[in-house]
Amino acid sequence: MTHTAAIIGGGVIGGGWAARFLLNGWDVHVFDPDPEAERKLGQVLANARRSLPGLTDVALPTEGRLQFCTTLQGAVEHADWIQESVPERLEIKHKTMAAIQQVCRPEAVIGSSTSGFKPSELQAGAARPEQIMVCHPFNPVYLLPLVEVVTTPQNGSERIDVVKTLLQGVGMYPLHLKKEIDAHVADRFLEAVWREALWLVKDGIATTEEIDDAIRYGFGIRWAQMGLFETYRVAGGEAGMKHFMAQFGPALKWPWTKLMDVPDFNDDLVDLIAGQSDDQSGAYTITELEQIRDNNLVAMMRALKTQDWGVGALLTKHEDHLRESGTEPQPVDHTAPVVTGNRVVPLDWTDYNGHMNEARYLQAFADATDQFMAIIGCDAAYIAAGGSYFTAETHIRHLDEVNAGQIIRIETTALGGGGKKLHLWHEMYVAEKMIATGEHFLLHVDLKTRKPSPASPAVDSALKEWVEAHGERPRPEGAGRAIVSSPPR
Incomplete structure (x- = not known):
C-alpha cells in the first residue's frame, strides 16, 4: 500500500x-x-x-x-x-x-x-x-x-x-x-547554548569559529552518540552518576554562565557575529556547505552503524524494516545465477576519482560470498558451531565505473565445490550493465584447529546441488583468467 x-x-x-x-x-x-x-x-x-x-x-x-x-x-x-x-x-x-x-x-x-x-x-x-x-x-x-x-x-x-x-x-x-x-525540549537546549555563545562573542572571549570548534571537535561528537546524562554518567567513572554529581554539582553555583541574561541584540553585535562568520565560512557557497554537511553526516552516522550504537543502531533497524517490507519470497531456481547482493553505493565508498574504490568492490563481493554461504547453510549458527569457509584466492575485473547513489546487483554462479572446496563467480551489475566480476576460491575450515576440513554433509549436499545445476550453464567469460603482463619489448 x-x-x-x-x-x-x-x-x-x-x-x-x-x-x-x-x-x-x-x-x-x-x-x-x-x-x-x-x-x-x-x-x-x-x-x-x-x-x-x-x-x-x-x-x-x-x-x-x-x-x-x-x-x-x-x-x-x-x-x-x-x-x-x-x-x-x-x-x-x-x-x-x-x-x-x-x-x-x-x-x-x-x-x-x-x-x-x-x-x-x-x-x-x-x-x-x-x-x-x-x-x-x-x-x-x-x-x-x-x-x-x-x-x-x-x-x-x-x-x-x-x-x-x-x-x-x-x-x-x-x-x-x-x-x-x-x-x-531540543530547541530549549539550543537556545541556552546560543545565548551563552552570544555573550562569549560579545565579551571577546571567543570568535564564532572558536566556539564552533569547541563543539564539533569535542562534546558535540560525544552528544551525537550518547546524549547528555549518559555522557556525564560515564564521566563519573566506576562510581557512576552519583560521583559525577558530587564532584561537579557545586559548579552550578559558580558564575560560569550568563544563561538568564541576554546581551542587547543590536546592530553592533549582529555585525560582529556576521563578520566573524564570513571570515570563517565565506570561502564556500551555501550549496557547497550543504554538501559538505551531508557528506559529514552520512560518514558519521555510517560509522556509528558499524558499532550498532545510537543513530547507527537506528539505521540498522531501518535496514531490517526495508528488507522485510521490500522483498517477497522468491521460488528457488537452481539453474539461474542467484542474486546475492542488492544495495546502494554510499558516499564513503567513493575515492578521489569520484567512483567506487577497489576495496569496496572486494567488500561487495565478500558480502555476496557470505550471502551464498548462508544460502547453502553456512550461516551464523553454523559458523558459531565451528565451521566456515576462508577465502584462499580472489580475482576481480573492473569493467566500468560505478558512482555513489547507484544500486548494484550481484549475481553468483557456483563454478565448483564439494568437500573442502568452494569456487564462486560473481557478476556485478548496475541495471543490466555489467560493472565488474569477481572469482573467489574458498576452503572450508574447522575454526577450532584453523585447518581445512570437509563441510558438514548438509552444507556439502546443498553446495553440490548448486554446482550441478550451474554446471549446465555456459562457463562465464573471464572465469579462470589471471593477470598477464605484456611481454617486454
Missing part, C-alpha cells in the same frame, strides 16, 4: 519532509503559493537523492510520485499525513489548520513543524483538535532522524501510536513528549 503525504509549505523544512517521505516510497503532494517553490524544493530533493540513500546498505523503496498542487484541497484531500510548515505565526497556523480540516480526511495525521508553539495552542478552536499535534523535525529533515512528537490528551493513544509507526517506517525517531512546553 502506497501512503500519501501532503506538504503545506515547501521551504527548507517542508522540502526536507517532502524528500524524507518521497525517497521512502510515499507519494507526495506539495502546496505552496510561492512561485519559486518548485525550484527551491528541487534543490532540496537533489541534495537528498545524493545523500540519503548512502545511509543504508539496503536499496530504498522505489521513489514515490511528486505532485505540486495548485489548491490546498488538491494536496490534502487524499493524504494520510499532512505536514504543516508555514511561517511561525500562530494566526497563520490557525488559518491553515482550519482550511486543511475543511477538506482533509478525519483520520489523517496533521503534524506541525513548529519549533515553538505548544500543541494546545495549535488545537485551540480547531474542528477536530485530536488530529493536530506537533511533529518538530531537525534540518536537514531527510537525514536527521529526530522528530519531537508533542501531544495533548486530545490526541489519544491510538492516534499517537499510528504517528510513531509511520515515522519509524520512514527511518525517523519519534521522541514523544507527553507534557507540552514552549519550544519543546
Whole structure:
C-alpha cells in the first residue's frame, strides 16, 4: 500500500519532509503559493537523492510520485499525513489548520513543524483538535532522524501510536513528549547554548569559529552518540552518576554562565557575529556547505552503524524494516545465477576519482560470498558451531565505473565445490550493465584447529546441488583468467 503525504509549505523544512517521505516510497503532494517553490524544493530533493540513500546498505523503496498542487484541497484531500510548515505565526497556523480540516480526511495525521508553539495552542478552536499535534523535525529533515512528537490528551493513544509507526517506517525517531512546553525540549537546549555563545562573542572571549570548534571537535561528537546524562554518567567513572554529581554539582553555583541574561541584540553585535562568520565560512557557497554537511553526516552516522550504537543502531533497524517490507519470497531456481547482493553505493565508498574504490568492490563481493554461504547453510549458527569457509584466492575485473547513489546487483554462479572446496563467480551489475566480476576460491575450515576440513554433509549436499545445476550453464567469460603482463619489448 502506497501512503500519501501532503506538504503545506515547501521551504527548507517542508522540502526536507517532502524528500524524507518521497525517497521512502510515499507519494507526495506539495502546496505552496510561492512561485519559486518548485525550484527551491528541487534543490532540496537533489541534495537528498545524493545523500540519503548512502545511509543504508539496503536499496530504498522505489521513489514515490511528486505532485505540486495548485489548491490546498488538491494536496490534502487524499493524504494520510499532512505536514504543516508555514511561517511561525500562530494566526497563520490557525488559518491553515482550519482550511486543511475543511477538506482533509478525519483520520489523517496533521503534524506541525513548529519549533515553538505548544500543541494546545495549535488545537485551540480547531474542528477536530485530536488530529493536530506537533511533529518538530531537525534540518536537514531527510537525514536527521529526530522528530519531537508533542501531544495533548486530545490526541489519544491510538492516534499517537499510528504517528510513531509511520515515522519509524520512514527511518525517523519519534521522541514523544507527553507534557507540552514552549519550544519543546531540543530547541530549549539550543537556545541556552546560543545565548551563552552570544555573550562569549560579545565579551571577546571567543570568535564564532572558536566556539564552533569547541563543539564539533569535542562534546558535540560525544552528544551525537550518547546524549547528555549518559555522557556525564560515564564521566563519573566506576562510581557512576552519583560521583559525577558530587564532584561537579557545586559548579552550578559558580558564575560560569550568563544563561538568564541576554546581551542587547543590536546592530553592533549582529555585525560582529556576521563578520566573524564570513571570515570563517565565506570561502564556500551555501550549496557547497550543504554538501559538505551531508557528506559529514552520512560518514558519521555510517560509522556509528558499524558499532550498532545510537543513530547507527537506528539505521540498522531501518535496514531490517526495508528488507522485510521490500522483498517477497522468491521460488528457488537452481539453474539461474542467484542474486546475492542488492544495495546502494554510499558516499564513503567513493575515492578521489569520484567512483567506487577497489576495496569496496572486494567488500561487495565478500558480502555476496557470505550471502551464498548462508544460502547453502553456512550461516551464523553454523559458523558459531565451528565451521566456515576462508577465502584462499580472489580475482576481480573492473569493467566500468560505478558512482555513489547507484544500486548494484550481484549475481553468483557456483563454478565448483564439494568437500573442502568452494569456487564462486560473481557478476556485478548496475541495471543490466555489467560493472565488474569477481572469482573467489574458498576452503572450508574447522575454526577450532584453523585447518581445512570437509563441510558438514548438509552444507556439502546443498553446495553440490548448486554446482550441478550451474554446471549446465555456459562457463562465464573471464572465469579462470589471471593477470598477464605484456611481454617486454
